Amino acid sequence: MIDHENSIILENVSCDRGNRTVIKNLSLKISSGKSFTIKGQNGSGKSTFLRMLAGFQKSINGKILFKGKSIFSNQQEYQNKIFYLSENNPIKNTLSCYENLFFWAEIEGMENQLQTALEFQNLENYKNLPAKFLSMGQKRRLNLSRLAITQKKIWLLDEPINGLDKESVLKLCKVIEAHLANQGIVVIATHVDLNLETDTFYL
Amino acid sequence: MNEIYIFFGMGGYALYVWSSFGFTLIIMLSLLVKSYKNNKYNLKTYEELKSYSKRFKENNVKKP
Amino acid sequence: MKKLHKLANPGKFYRLSEKILPWSNLLAISLCGLGLYLGLFVAPPDYQQGETVRIIYVHVPAATLASLVYAIMAITSAISFIWKNPLGSFIAKAAAPIGAAFTIIAIITGALWGKPTWGTWWIWDARLTSVLILFFLYLGYIGVWQIFEDQNKAAKAAAIIALVGAINLPIIKFSVDWWNTLHQGASIIRLDGPSIHSDILIPLIFMWLGFISYLISVLIIRIQSEITLQKIRAIQIMISEQK
Amino acid sequence: MFKIFLSIIKRDFKLSYRQGNTNLNIIVFFFLSISLFPLGVGPENELLSKIGPGIVWVSALFSSVLSLDKIFQADYEDGSLEIINLSVIPLEFFVLAKALSYWLTTGLLLVILSPIFGLILSMSSKGILYLTITMLLGTPTLILIGTIGASLAVSLKRGSLLISLLILPLYIPVLIFGVSAIDASINNVSAKPQLLLLGSLLCFSIVLSPIASAAGLRINME
Numbered sequence: 001m002i003d004h005e006n007s008i009i010l011e012n013v014s015c016d017r018g019n020r021t022v023i024k025n026l027s028l029k030i031s032s033g034k035s036f037t038i039k040g041q042n043g044s045g046k047s048t049f050l051r052m053l054a055g056f057q058k059s060i061n062g063k064i065l066f067k068g069k070s071i072f073s074n075q076q077e078y079q080n081k082i083f084y085l086s087e088n089n090p091i092k093n094t095l096s097c098y099e100n101l102f103f104w105a106e107i108e109g110m111e112n113q114l115q116t117a118l119e120f121q122n123l124e125n126y127k128n129l130p131a132k133f134l135s136m137g138q139k140r141r142l143n144l145s146r147l148a149i150t151q152k153k154i155w156l157l158d159e160p161i162n163g164l165d166k167e168s169v170l171k172l173c174k175v176i177e178a179h180l181a182n183q184g185i186v187v188i189a190t191h192v193d194l195n196l197e198t199d200t201f202y203l
Numbered sequence: 204m205n206e207i208y209i210f211f212g213m214g215g216y217a218l219y220v221w222s223s224f225g226f227t228l229i230i231m232l233s234l235l236v237k238s239y240k241n242n243k244y245n246l247k248t249y250e251e252l253k254s255y256s257k258r259f260k261e262n263n264v265k266k267p
Numbered sequence: 268m269k270k271l272h273k274l275a276n277p278g279k280f281y282r283l284s285e286k287i288l289p290w291s292n293l294l295a296i297s298l299c300g301l302g303l304y305l306g307l308f309v310a311p312p313d314y315q316q317g318e319t320v321r322i323i324y325v326h327v328p329a330a331t332l333a334s335l336v337y338a339i340m341a342i343t344s345a346i347s348f349i350w351k352n353p354l355g356s357f358i359a360k361a362a363a364p365i366g367a368a369f370t371i372i373a374i375i376t377g378a379l380w381g382k383p384t385w386g387t388w389w390i391w392d393a394r395l396t397s398v399l400i401l402f403f404l405y406l407g408y409i410g411v412w413q414i415f416e417d418q419n420k421a422a423k424a425a426a427i428i429a430l431v432g433a434i435n436l437p438i439i440k441f442s443v444d445w446w447n448t449l450h451q452g453a454s455i456i457r458l459d460g461p462s463i464h465s466d467i468l469i470p471l472i473f474m475w476l477g478f479i480s481y482l483i484s485v486l487i488i489r490i491q492s493e494i495t496l497q498k499i500r501a502i503q504i505m506i507s508e509q510k
Numbered sequence: 511m512f513k514i515f516l517s518i519i520k521r522d523f524k525l526s527y528r529q530g531n532t533n534l535n536i537i538v539f540f541f542l543s544i545s546l547f548p549l550g551v552g553p554e555n556e557l558l559s560k561i562g563p564g565i566v567w568v569s570a571l572f573s574s575v576l577s578l579d580k581i582f583q584a585d586y587e588d589g590s591l592e593i594i595n596l597s598v599i600p601l602e603f604f605v606l607a608k609a610l611s612y613w614l615t616t617g618l619l620l621v622i623l624s625p626i627f628g629l630i631l632s633m634s635s636k637g638i639l640y641l642t643i644t645m646l647l648g649t650p651t652l653i654l655i656g657t658i659g660a661s662l663a664v665s666l667k668r669g670s671l672l673i674s675l676l677i678l679p680l681y682i683p684v685l686i687f688g689v690s691a692i693d694a695s696i697n698n699v700s701a702k703p704q705l706l707l708l709g710s711l712l713c714f715s716i717v718l719s720p721i722a723s724a725a726g727l728r729i730n731m732e
Contacts, residue, residue, distance in 0.1 A: 017417070021504050054596065056731045059419050082596045090589040094528035095521070106517040107597045152596075216319045219383050223376040227325040231481060234368045238485050242492040249495050252502045259506065400679050407676035411662070414669030423729045424662045428676060431658055431722050435680050438711070442683035446690065 006032040006067065006183055008053065008154070013062035015045075015052055022048045026062075028201060035176060035186040035196050040203035046189035047087060049203065050156045053187060054084045066154075083152040087159055089143040093132035097123055097142055100131055101149070110149040117148040120175070121168055137163040144168070147175050154185045161192060169194070277354050277494045284487045291483040298477030306470035322380040324470060328478040330373035333401060334436075336366030336482070340408070341433030344426035353497065354490075356422035359429060360412055361489030365482060367405035373398055393447035397440050404432045418500065514599040515607050522611035533616050540573040540620060544627050555632040562631035563692035566641060570620065570649065571681050578656035579663050579670040581612055582727065586664045591727065601724035605661070606716070609653050617649035633696075640695040644688040647708040654715040655680050661726030683711060 008030040015023040022045040030036045030053075038046050051057050052064065055071050055078060064071045071078045091100050101118065105111045118124045121141035126134065134142065140163050147155070155176070161169050173195055176186050188194065306324040340359045347355025377395060378388045389395065411428050415421030526533055547565045548558055558565075585591045585608075594604050624645045628638035659677035663670040691704035 016504055020507050054592075056592070056595075058728075058732055076600070079596050080598055084592055084596055086589040086592060088587070088589040090585075090593055092521075092525060092584075092588075092590075094525060099521075099524065103517060103521050104593065107514055107593065107599070109513075216383050219319055219379045220321050223322045223379040224325060226375055226379075227329065227372050230368050230372050234365065235481075235485055235488075238488045238492065242488050242495070245492050245495040245499065249499050249502070252499060252506075256502055256506050400682065403675070403679050407672070407679070410669075410672045411676065414666055414672055420665075420729055420732065424726065427658070427662065427722055427725055427729075431680070434718065435683075438683050438714075439679065442686040442707075446686040 006185070008071075008185065009063075009065045011063040011065065013052070013060055013064060015048060015057055015060045017048065023052070023203075030185060030187060030199075032183045032185045033180055035180060035188060035194075035198040037194070037196075037198045037200045038187065038189045038203055039191060039200060040189075041191075044203045046203060047158055050084070050158050050187065050189055053154075054082050054156055055079050081153040083147070083150045083155045085143065085146070085155075085157045085160055087162075089139045091131045091134075091139055091142060094130060096128045096130050097134070098127045100142060101145060104146050105149045108149055108151065110151065113149045117145045120148040120171060121145050137165070140164060141168055144172060147172075155179060155187065157186070157188045157190075159190055160188060161190065161194065277357070277497065280354055281491060281494050284491060288484060288487050291480045291487065295477055295480035295484055298473050298480055300477075302470045302473030302475075302477050304470075305473060306467075310466045310470055319380060319383045320467065322376055323467065324474045326373060326376040326380055327471060328475040329369045329376065330398065331475070332478055332482060333366055333369040333373050333398065336362050336369060337401065337404070337433065337436065340366065340429050344429035347422065348426040348430070353422070356426060357490050357493040357497070358486070359425065360422070361486055361493055363405055363409050363412075365485055365489070367402065367409065369478075370398060370402040370405060374402060391447070393444045396443050396447070400439055400443070401436070404436070408432065511599050511603065514597065515603055518594075518599075518604060518607040519611040519614075522608065523615065526611070526615045533619070536573055536577045536616050537619055537623065539576070540569055541623075541627070543569040543572060545630070548631075559632045559634065559637070562628065562633045563637065563641060563689045563696075565631060566624065566627050566645075567648075567685050567688045570645065570652065571678065571685060573620075574617075574649070574652045574656055575659075575674045575677055575681070577616070578612075578653065579660050579674060581608060581657060581660045582664045583660075586727075586730065592731065595728075595731065601727055602720040605657055605720040605723040605727070609650070609657050609720075613650050613653050617653055620649060621645045633692075637692055637696045640692045640701055643705065644691050644708060647705065647712055648684045648688045651684050651708070651712045651715045652681060654712075654719040655684075657723040658719050658726060661723040661730070664727065665730040684708065687711070 010026050010028050010030075013023060013026045014021060026049075038049055040046050048057065052060060055075055058072070066078055092103075095103070098114070098118070101114055102111065105114055105117070118127060121144055123138070123142060123145060126138065131139065131142065140160075144160060144164075160172060164172070176188075176194075176196060180186055188196075188198075302324060306321060310321075312318045312320060340362045343355040343358040343362070345355075346352055347359065374395070377398070381390065382388050408425060408428055411425045412421050415424055544565055547561075547569075551557060551561070582591065585594070591604075595601055621642060624642050625638050628641045633641065656677055658680075659673040663673040666673070687704045687707045691701040691708065694701040694704060
């Protein structure tokens with residue numbers, strides 16, 4: 001029963017986008033303490049799946065339950081528990097790495113953790129560099145640094161390791177494992193395997 | 204004959220009166236006709252799609 | 268309430284509307300015919316405006332229904348937005364072109380009436396200006412449905428625009444009235460001078476009811492069309508799945 | 511939550527300061543469109559001072575409607591909007607913060623520059639004073655109403671023009687009260703009712719347009 005408390009359950013969920021059904025009659029359970037990986041080709045609906053879990057996709061059929069209650073019953077409260085890493089990097093090019101991170105930290109109320117966040121993905125050296133000079137991989141790492149300044153329970157990661165080097169991936173896995181040990185929920189959409197103990201689902 | 208002439212003359216304002224009536228008629232009728240035709244067209248498309256998907260299903264069932 | 272809920276189901280609505288349609292068609296034709304007969308043959312010309320007063324029989328019903336349709340649109344949009352009911356958005360979408368048609372009729376017959384009575388096609392009178400703005404609001408609303416490809420999104424966006432417009436309409440009306448009293452010249456004849464004579468009023472009421480029946484008929488046809496479109500979309504989704 | 515509100519404004523300030531010229535372009539557009547009017551209607555000072563308030567206000571309407579449709583674009587495209595939607599701050603306050611920072615970086619500049627526009631349109635000193643006051647009260651309302659259209663247009667590749675046309679009729683009350691307040695002051699009549707009405711329009715739009723804009727943004731995030 002304890003397990004049931006902290007899990008996301010999908011019951012017969014379908015989702016249409018435009019004239020296309022992206023997800024059809026999906027029933028599954030995502031439990032805390034163990035990561036959940038979604039695999040599938042491009043355009044198979046991985047991103048839509050994550051957006052659905054984040055509560056952005058409102059016009060769906062079926063039920064999504066968190067702690068036994070529909071996520072739309074108290075959406076604001078549910079969404080405050082969500083950490084969502086999208087395919088895009090929400091980075092402002094004219095702001096420096098530090099300023100970008102600082103804004104996210106302010107939103108989370110975690111300004112005191114900024115140094116750890118910079119160290120998390122080895123970005124101290126680029127601290128004051130405007131983000132437009134970063135490479136794609138560096139931008140991704142900067143975006144991933146948000147994981148170090150979040151207290152949110154449910155992590156939804158869309159292709160987190162695109163363009164990442166080995167060391168960064170290792171550090172990321174460590175953070176994810178720590179979060180899982182804390183009874184957190186982690187959902188990862190990816191086409192590359194991470195070195196994690198995980199439930200896998202193919203879309 | 205004269206009465207008809209007076210009636211259509213509208214006291215010298217025939218142009219204004221009849222064109223406003225005519226204009227109203229044209230707009231209302233064309234909206235009606237367009238809505239009606241659109242409805243018929245949609246219904247026809249729907250029926251065709253329905254029979255198409257039926258055939259589609261039957262074909263799919265036969266294959267395996 | 269339960270009945271209302273049943274009505275809100277598109278399928279039920281479709282079957283019910285099939286029953287209403289012949290009656291509203293009949294009413295529209297007979298009431299408009301009667302109104303026209305009374306208005307054109309029986310009613311005497313106005314002692315001030317002469318025969319031009321007969322334009323009132325199309326102008327006034329169109330003008331009143333122009334704003335009534337917007338009210339219908341706003342209410343059904345609110346219903347569709349709050350209770351996530353598709354029928355509400357169908358009704359609002361179906362109503363908009365009818366409202367726009369009534370508005371353009373009101374504007375043009377108003378101009379045709381204004382020329383002989385005021386001596387000018389168009390004056391920046393408060394009422395005319397507000398109706399013109401209403402016309403723009405209708406066009407904008409129809410446009411919103413067209414620019415969104417995803418119909419679910421379009422329905423929600425259009426509902427927001429309809430509601431924002433409905434909240435703003437009284438404010439716009441008030442401001443235009445204010446503006447008009449500041450600028451009003453002496454030459455303008457007030458439309459609502461002496462009260463309307465009953466010889467004119469009775470055919471006017473018939474015409475008004477006839478216009479309402481017309482509104483109901485066209486609305487029903489257009490809503491049916493929307494419901495069918497929705498079904499078409501559902502089948503399209505089904506086919507794309509099977510492929 | 512107020513802290514987040516402030517940090518959004520702070521960030522927007524930094525962004526607009528670093529980008530710089532987009533905001534400047536709006537001012538230039540405004541200035542240019544005002545200077546086109548004398549070329550169109552003739553250079554007589556008497557005529558210009560009579561229609562001056564209208565010219566300034568109509569130009570303000572156009573420049574705000576043309577520039578505003580991109581106010582949420584960047585945050586929508588790079589996903590910042592999603593982060594904010596998942597944070598403790600309601601989207602309504604985000605809209606308010608955006609509108610406020612936008613006003614502080616562009617609208618306020620227009621207000622400060624408006625005496626100059628009054629001067630080149632040879633308005634009287636009293637007219638210029640009231641022009642500035644009405645601009646101060648009216649431009650925030652324009653921006654707040656404009657956010658509604660911008661929020662709906664945020665995901666559209668084409669059609670932002672239509673959204674602008676949708677918003678323009680909603681600007682009419684601001685235009686009417688703004689211009690008539692200046693006219694009243696020029697004719698030595700009290701402009702108090704117009705100013706009060708402008709103020710109440712502002713209050714009204716502070717409350718209502720963030721609600722509509724937030725709803726619009728939520729639709730587009732689906």
